[in-house]
Amino acid sequence: MSKENFSKLFKERLIKDLSEEQIDIVLSGQYGKALELLRDAEATGLFPALVGPPGVGKTILCRYFASLRAKENKNKGFYWLTMDESIKPSNFIGSFDPAITLQKGFVLEAFNSGPLLNAMLEGGTFLANEINRATEYSQNTLLEPLEEASIGIPHLGRIKADKDFFFICAMNPEELSGTHRLSEALKDRIKIWIQLTYPEKSTELDIIRINLPEHFEIEESELEIIYSIIEETRKNKIDIEVPASVRAGIAIAKLLGRRRLLEKEKKVKEKESVYVYLSEIARYVLLGSIKPKPGVKVDNIIESIIHKTLGA
Ligand SMILES: Nc1ncnc2c1ncn2[C@@H]1O[C@H](COP(=O)(O)OP(=O)(O)OP(=O)(O)O)[C@@H](O)[C@H]1O
Ligand SMILES: [Mg+2]
Known part of the structure; x- marks a missing residue:
């Protein structure tokens, strides 16, 4: 420069x-x-x-x-x-x-x-x-x-x-x-x-909404699923030392919002279901968003969270 x-x-x-x-x-x-x-x-x-x-x-x-x-x-x-x-x-x-x-x-x-x-x-x-x-x-x-x-x-x-x-x-x-x-x-x-601690559900959903670019639209039911993924990381205190923060939920929502936009503009083929796509992006985001306890594999935690919240 x-x-x-x-x-x-x-x-x-x-x-x-x-x-x-x-x-x-x-x-x-x-x-x-x-x-x-x-x-x-x-x-x-x-x-x-x-x-x-x-x-x-x-x-x-x-x-x-x-x-x-x-x-x-x-x-x-x-x-x-x-x-x-x-x-x-x-x-x-x-x-x-x-x-x-x-x-x-x-x-x-x-x-x-x-x-x-x-x-x-x-x-x-x-x-x-x-x-x-x-x-x-x-x-x-x-x-x-x-x-x-x-x-x-x-x-x-x-x-x-x-x-x-x-x-x-x-x-x-x-x-x-x-x-x-x-x-x-x-x-x-x-x-x-x-x-300050992890916010209650309605507040966290508002935080995700306010951080989404205006032209990104995601449905309420999708927001709920995203929250349930994040919440699951906070419940598992045995395997996880630091769970997903508010940032992780915002990131998953942004990736989903972009995907929705591309679908609307017919730039990508529609996926079979939101579950398939969410399980994919949740993996990308969670990998660096949670800190497992010593000796616990992060991949195993992510698989179990995705299985619990999104199904097989
Ligand atoms: N009340 C809120 N309203 C809007 N956005 C929020 C709110 N709380 C958190 N966020 C969003 O969540 C993200 C993390 O917030 P912030 O950076 O303030 O956290 P922090 O506690 O300072 O984290 P760290 O300990 O890592 O520094 C930011 O993207 C921020 O915009
Ligand atoms: Mg800070």
Whole structure:
């Protein structure tokens, strides 16, 4: 890609106004309640955590909440950082540009501000995504901002956060593998624990519908079957460590919707039955959407789920 093209496309696609971002979110059931709690947290200055397994809607809820704040607070930004072991304090705060620092020393001009510092300066929202994957060393970067609403920048000094600065974190439950524990000091500074889980049926069906492109039509009875496949992965706690998330249902529905469209446009031959086609696409989607317990073969689980929900 040429430099000009890159710069043109970049400017076109830059999200400038968070409050105008269109977020299609379902707010029934647990999501409405969770949003209310986020508003309570904001009003009382207590920092919240969203806790739940992958794909239950933690990030979309945070984005939606941040976009509401942006509307009310005249476009104060939303910043986020997804953590893992490689995240360093400089990823939160920012760092000095080596070339400029070499010329001019550790001056403000040489400093590239990071997402946490940006949110503190602007009074925006900072989301620490997957916070329990960060090492304790990195988690400690958050202690001062959360307790004193200030932060020290090496060589430059200490800044006080804008009064509207708000912090949210999201994490998978600690018993899932691949996560560090949250340090006790940080845990003590997070005061509202909002649990999200797999949504109830009517909410999940609404989520699938809202995520389907408009021109994709699938029947209610087909949606029901898709839900039953997803639900089955959540019932089998003996073989499955992480069941299918909301994303899996959306993916199956999209593939079915596309198939229906092609049939309508007479671009493909009609299949014998929805069961045949669904059992095919469910296999493609489920293969990477469920995590079996150690020693259990994912193929066997998928076969048994398909057999149960769609027949032989
Ligand atoms: N309430 C909802 N309304 C609309 N779409 C939703 C809702 N909840 C989840 N989704 C959809 O489900 C998918 C997963 O949601 P999201 O990315 O927010 O999950 P998450 O909990 O942050 O997952 P992870 O732990 O993997 O980061 C997204 O495509 C999102 O659009
Ligand atoms: Mg997420």
